Amino acid sequence: MTTPIPPGSEGLIPHLVCNPCADAIAFYKKALAAEEIRRMPAPDGKRIMHAEIRVGGTPVFLADDFPEFCGGKSQSPQALGGTPVTIHRYVEDCDASIQLAVEAGATVKMPATDMFWGDRYGVVTDPFGHVWSFATHKSDPTPEEMAEAAKAAFAQA
Numbered sequence: 001m002t003t004p005i006p007p008g009s010e011g012l013i014p015h016l017v018c019n020p021c022a023d024a025i026a027f028y029k030k031a032l033a034a035e036e037i038r039r040m041p042a043p044d045g046k047r048i049m050h051a052e053i054r055v056g057g058t059p060v061f062l063a064d065d066f067p068e069f070c071g072g073k074s075q076s077p078q079a080l081g082g083t084p085v086t087i088h089r090y091v092e093d094c095d096a097s098i099q100l101a102v103e104a105g106a107t108v109k110m111p112a113t114d115m116f117w118g119d120r121y122g123v124v125t126d127p128f129g130h131v132w133s134f135a136t137h138k139s140d141p142t143p144e145e146m147a148e149a150a151k152a153a154f155a156q157a
Contacts, residue, residue: 008059014087015061017075018128021048024062027127028053031104032089034060042066056089077129086123086131094120094136101132114138116149 018024021039025048028034032055039051047064054060067074077083091097095112102108105127112122112134119135126132141149 008054008057013059013061015063016128016130017065017077018062018130019065019076019078021051021062021064024126024128025051025053027104028055028060031101031106031126032056032132080129083129083131086133088133088135091134091136094122094134097134098122098124101126101134106132116153117141117146 016024025034025036025039029036034053034055037052037054037059040049041047042049042064047066049063049066051062052059053062065074065076065079074080089097098106098108098112101124106124108122109125109131110121110123110133112120115121115135118139118141119137121133121135123131123133
């Protein structure tokens with residue numbers, strides 16, 4: 001029997017436009033230890049119409065850019081000049097995860113730093129223009145401690 005929500009696909013699923021999508025799948029396998037679930041080539045045989053990977057058990061959908069179906073406009077971060085979206089991931093070792101992404105071809109946007117909210121946190125941009133943040137939770141400051149630490153951090157900025 002078909003279910004309305006496929007098992008393992010509950011919640012939000014990022015759907016990324018990547019050019020070229022096949023290269024993005026290879027990058028995510030190397031940088032994020034992603035598991036490729038499926039890929040569906042487009043009828044032109046050159047692009048990927050839909051792909052699914054899993055990162056830490058969470059699904060991520062991918063596709064090549066198809067401007068002909070988007071009012072003639074490209075949808076990749078490179079074509080748009082960036083992205084306002086950051087994909088966040090909690091990991092056991094923030095520094096090691098960032099290093100793995102860098103070794104696979106990502107660029108550090110913000111080095112890993114101990115943050116006032118209790119996480120060690122850093123950000124990279126992947127070769128396809130998508131932004132990923134990594135964090136390792138280290139402490140549980142009270143709301144008062146967090147507010148005081150935030151004031152100090154913003155005063156230095």
